[in-house]
Amino acid sequence: xxxxxxxxxxxxxxxxxxxxxxxxxxxxxxxxxxxxxxxxxxxxxxxxxxxxxxxxxxxxxxxxxxxxxxxxxxxxxxxxxxxxxxxxxxxxxxxxxxxxxxxxxxxxxxxxxxxxxxxxxxxxxxxxxxxxxxxxxxxxxxxxxxxxxxxxxxxxxxxxxxxxxxxxxxxxxxxxxxxxxxxxxxxxxxxxxxxxxxxxxxxxxxxxxxxxxxxxxxxxxxxxxxxxxxxxxx
Amino acid sequence: xxxxxxxxxxxxxxxxxxxxxxxxxxxxxxxxxxxxxxxxxxxxxxxxxxxxxxxxxxxxxxxxxxxxxxxxxxxxxxxxxxxxxxxxxxxxxxxxxxxxxxxxxxxxxxxxxxxxxxxxxxxxxxxxxxxxxxxxxxxxxxxxxxxxxxxxxxxxxxxxxxxxxxxxxxxxxxxxxxxxxxxxxxxxxxxxxxxxxxxxxxxxxxxxxxxxxxxxxxxxxxxxxxxxxxxxxxxxxxxxxxxxxxxxxxxxxxxxxxxxxxxxxxxxxxxxxxxxxxxxxxxxxxxxxxxxxxxxxxxxxxxxxxxxxxxxxxxxxxxxxxxxxxxxxxxxxxxxxxxxxxxxxxxxxxxxxxxxxxxxxxxxxxxxxxxxxxxxxxxxxxxxxxxxxxxxxxxxxxxxxxxxxxxxxxxxx
Numbered sequence: 001x002x003x004x005x006x007x008x009x010x011x012x013x014x015x016x017x018x019x020x021x022x023x024x025x026x027x028x029x030x031x032x033x034x035x036x037x038x039x040x041x042x043x044x045x046x047x048x049x050x051x052x053x054x055x056x057x058x059x060x061x062x063x064x065x066x067x068x069x070x071x072x073x074x075x076x077x078x079x080x081x082x083x084x085x086x087x088x089x090x091x092x093x094x095x096x097x098x099x100x101x102x103x104x105x106x107x108x109x110x111x112x113x114x115x116x117x118x119x120x121x122x123x124x125x126x127x128x129x130x131x132x133x134x135x136x137x138x139x140x141x142x143x144x145x146x147x148x149x150x151x152x153x154x155x156x157x158x159x160x161x162x163x164x165x166x167x168x169x170x171x172x173x174x175x176x177x178x179x180x181x182x183x184x185x186x187x188x189x190x191x192x193x194x195x196x197x198x199x200x201x202x203x204x205x206x207x208x209x210x211x212x213x214x215x216x217x218x219x220x221x222x223x224x225x226x227x228x229x230x231x232x233x234x
Numbered sequence: 235x236x237x238x239x240x241x242x243x244x245x246x247x248x249x250x251x252x253x254x255x256x257x258x259x260x261x262x263x264x265x266x267x268x269x270x271x272x273x274x275x276x277x278x279x280x281x282x283x284x285x286x287x288x289x290x291x292x293x294x295x296x297x298x299x300x301x302x303x304x305x306x307x308x309x310x311x312x313x314x315x316x317x318x319x320x321x322x323x324x325x326x327x328x329x330x331x332x333x334x335x336x337x338x339x340x341x342x343x344x345x346x347x348x349x350x351x352x353x354x355x356x357x358x359x360x361x362x363x364x365x366x367x368x369x370x371x372x373x374x375x376x377x378x379x380x381x382x383x384x385x386x387x388x389x390x391x392x393x394x395x396x397x398x399x400x401x402x403x404x405x406x407x408x409x410x411x412x413x414x415x416x417x418x419x420x421x422x423x424x425x426x427x428x429x430x431x432x433x434x435x436x437x438x439x440x441x442x443x444x445x446x447x448x449x450x451x452x453x454x455x456x457x458x459x460x461x462x463x464x465x466x467x468x469x470x471x472x473x474x475x476x477x478x479x480x481x482x483x484x485x486x487x488x489x490x491x492x493x494x495x496x497x498x499x500x501x502x503x504x505x506x507x508x509x510x511x512x513x514x515x516x517x518x519x520x521x522x523x524x525x526x527x528x529x530x531x532x533x534x535x536x537x538x539x540x541x542x543x544x545x546x547x548x549x550x551x552x553x554x555x556x557x558x559x560x561x562x563x564x565x566x567x568x569x570x571x572x573x574x575x576x577x578x579x580x581x582x583x584x585x586x587x588x589x590x591x592x593x594x595x596x597x598x599x600x601x602x603x604x605x606x607x608x609x610x611x612x613x614x615x616x617x618x619x620x621x622x623x624x625x626x627x628x629x630x631x632x633x634x635x636x637x638x639x640x641x642x643x644x645x646x647x
């Protein structure tokens with residue numbers, strides 16, 4: 001039981017677009033275990049983004065259940081969800097989403113600020129997280145003084161600093177060239193080997209190839225869920 | 235709670251957008267500047283009026299018995315004025331009656347004054363204030379002497395033609411000469427100068443040193459006291475309490491002497507330093523009553539400007555709010571962040587206002603005879619208003635920010 005990090009039962013999500021009712025997810029059930037490396041794929045309009053928002057507790061489902069690390073989060077109020085996002089989830093976005101006016105270190109400290117960690121501990125843990133992604137020498141740089149790959153690594157450090165149950169990445173290499181992409185994916189592979197549960201939402205097959213399991217969505221339903229041989233990082 | 239971070243961010247925002255910040259601070263800045271400056275100037279006036287005006291012109295723990303009040307700053311109606319003119323004058327008998335019957339220990343001096351021409355040392359001067367007084371007057375007015383001495387009780391009793399002159403008269407009539415022992419002709423009679431008082435300076439631009447004092451019973455009385463009436467009778471007591479007691483006693487004695495029935499009003503005036511200030515108190519009261527209104531207007535305007543700046547900041551930083559929410563910021567974290575930021579902006583405005591207000595007060599102090607005194611409480615009020623206006627102005631933008639949906643906010647450009 002403790003092995004299951006994410007358990008989704010018959011999840012649906014509807015939106016109202018003007019007068020029209022759009023069904024983004026039409027009953028999805030999924031289980032993700034600790035230390036799994038899962039890629040969620042699908043063409044645009046398949047419900048990928050909705051899935052990502054629900055998994056990241058940024059949104060709540062219309063019906064169905066979502067258990068994250070033993071807690072039912074599908075019916076939680078806003079502030080409780082904020083706490084879950086803070087403790088259980090580390091986000092990595094396509095556009096990095098770093099605060100432009102804060103240094104790398106300050107960006108990484110942000111989740112700890114909202115967790116109420118003391119200033120000294122914040123600093124120590126953030127340094128450590130930046131060192132883990134190989135940016136120990138860039139702590140005081142602002143995002144605009146860093147390359148795209150470095151920015152994404154700052155974002156990964158920020159996602160990891162609270163030791164979340166899952167690392168949730170949304171098209172993490174979408175804004176990077178292929179060399180840098182490979183670089184970032186190597187970091188993911190490394191983290192996975194260290195025991196981190198990772199969920200990557202992507203439409204690129206070569207990114208999904210890094211995962212050991214690929215879930216494909218089509219029209220708001222799971223079209224396939226397959227384990228695969230992990231490709232070795234080049 | 236990221237309090238320090240929010241303050242630091244607000245200051246960074248202010249610094250990077252100096253011109254915009256300046257305009258957003260202007261309202262609060264003007265309000266607080268105004269508050270500090272007006273309070274400082276009025277407080278300064280208060281100190282000035284109490285120390286300089288009242289105590290110099292009336293004297294410490296001193297009151298005067300007069301026909302009508304001599305310091306009138308309030309509104310005097312024609313009717314009041316006519317009633318005053320119908321009053322009997324104070325005569326010598328009134329003075330000796332009070333002096334004889336008053337039980338509170340006191341120093342007394344009768345006085346009459348007028349303005350006339352004087353001649354001395356081959357020069358003449360017009361419109362010089364001449365005053366006949368008793369020897370107690372020097373104690374009452376706390377005069378120091380830069381040369382010579384006051385006249386003695388014997389000289390006063392004998393009504394000798396001697397005089398004490400103010401510093402201005404000494405400088406004007408006897409430039410470079412020692413005036414002691416010299417003679418001044420007033421109304422054709424020579425008076426011997428006994429002493430010169432120390433320079434007292436000016437009050438509202440009027441010199442306090444252009445006078446000649448002679449014994450009450452000297453021949454000058456015939457010029458200064460017309461028809462055997464007296465202008466003022468000064469009474470000085472050792473302490474404030476005794477003064478209040480003496481004022482009560484004197485009022486009773488005068489009413490007995492004038493045979494006033496209980497229903498009748500006093501037909502004389504007892505002028506205390508406090509009474510002399512009543513007109514000024516009225517003026518400063520009006521200023522203090524109008525001040526909150528004027529300050530409030532600029533603070534409301536300042537608050538609205540800050541609210542707009544904060545609304546702009548919220549829409550410019552929607553993405554940032556989304557990021558913070560994704561990373562675990564609760565509603566109240568976002569709310570606090572923007573309220574603190576707004577309060578910081580406003581407080582910076584208030585701080586600049588305080589500095590400018592104090593500066594303005596010092597400019598007034600340097601360029602006018604008013605000694606502006608900065609009141610510490612007004613600085614406290616300024617800081618409080620700055621924080622308060624900022625918080626109030628920040629609540630609405632901050633609550634909008636805190637209610638943003640994280641998904642939509644993350645998608646914002």
